[in-house]
Amino acid sequence: MTYDIAIVGAGIAGATLAAALAPHASVLLLESESMPGMHATGRSAAFWSETYGGPGIQPLTSASGPALRTGGFVDPLGSLHIGRAGDAGAIDAMLTAFAGSGVDLRRVDPSGLVPGLRADWTLGVAEPSCAYIDVAALHADALATARRGGAMLVTHAELSAATRQDGRWSIATRAGGFDATILVDAAGAWADVVAVRAGVAPIGIRAYRRTLVQLRTDPPAPAGLPHVADISGRFYFKPEPGGRLWLSPHDEIPSDPCDAQPEELDVAVAIDRFEGVVDWRVEAVERRWAGLRSFAPDRLPVYGFDPAAPGFFWFAGQGGFGIQTAPAAAMLAASILLGHAPDQAVAEIDPGRYGVSRFVR
Known part of the structure; x- marks a missing residue:
């Protein structure tokens, strides 16, 4: 059969x-691994923050909030952006950037919000709306919804080539051949690789490694601790069950698309930065892992048909914000693919801001 959309x-x-499209079209979902979500999705730090990613990402994040809350995929967390005296300009710039956006941001004294905070961390901005995301539940629900709508998931199906003829794509994969009218590139760090294999010019999506560690500390991370982020982007950490802590050095190390692994140096850098923030003792590094974040050249996601490749649709470049923006991104892309009016939740978002035509190739 020829699927409407692969x-x-x-x-x-x-x-x-796929979940958004399946009730309206025949959908084929191709996954190169043995199970979905083994790379960026399964390695996310998993929080919803309307400021994360900046003003260009915020409309997508904010529009995703109602769906995440209604589905029961988020729990309260709160975020605290901290800085030292020299970071006053960065604090002011953040507040200015989100003025009028509807995001609730408040100047606070961070000393009473993070036990053991070192004395030089004197500046703070609270973001009360920040929340945990249950990524596994959100991903599983989307796959289940897609299946109920009739979508077909095929694993071990790395795309090796795709050619277009007579208005349809012939798609060659390790799992066999498939046909589809529209080919959607949602391959994350491999988005440009997939495009080239389909004979489409790449748009310069680059992958970057991000490191995370789980720490056991003395004292244990208190349950009421918010997500804590350096205003200058050098670290963030957040509490986990059992008094554990997830910490990242907020690194972005250029990488080829791969099964990313943490580097010892990056783990050491993360711990060194953490110890400069609080007077806690690190008792053990219990886990360490890394994932890939993929960005277009202007660091905004890419949604839309390629003007030079009929039937080829980009859904890529989500950076580290793909999970917190997933509901809105899917609604926006589905409306373009189906030619439908956008869902009310994203009706005020201009899809042209994320279109492919902004790249000169």
Whole structure:
């Protein structure tokens, strides 16, 4: 059979898009791994923050909030952006950037909010709306919704080539051949690779490694601790069950698309930065892992048909924000693919801001 739409990549992007499309079109979801979500989706630090990613990402994040809350995929967390005296300009710039956006941001004294905070961390901005995201539940729900709508998931199906003739794509994969009218590139770090294999010019999506560690500390991380982020972007950490802590050095190390692994140096840098923030003792590094974040050249996501490649649709470049923006991104992309009016939740978002035509190739 010829599917209406074939989506390459069954991580959070491809899964939520398939769920949005399946009631209206025949959908094929192709996953190169043995199960969906093994890379960026399964390695996320998993929080919803309307400031994370900046003003260009915020409309997508804010529009995703109601769906995440209604589905029961988020729990309260709160975020605290901290800085030292020299960071006053960065604090002011953040507040200015989100003025009028509807995001609730408040100047606070951070000393009473983080036990053991070192004395030089004197500046703070609270973001009360920040929340945990249950990524596994969100991803599983999207895949289940897609299946109920009739979407077909095929794993071990790395795309090796795709050619277009007579208005349809012939798609060659390790799992066999498939046909589709529209080919959607939701391949994350591999988005440009998939495009080239389909004979489409790449747009310069680059992958970057991000490191995370789980720490056991003395004292244990208190349950009421918010997500804590350096205003200058050098670290963030957040509490986990059992008094554990998830910590990242907020690194972005250029990488080829791969099964990313943490580097010892990056783990050491994360701990060194953490110890400069609080007077807690690190008792053990219990886990360490890394994932890939993929960005277009202007660091905004890419949603839309390629003007030079009929039937080829980009759904890529979500950076580290793909999970917190997934519901809105899927609604927006589905409306373009189906030619439908956008869902009310995203009706005020201009899809042209994320279109492919902004890249000169």
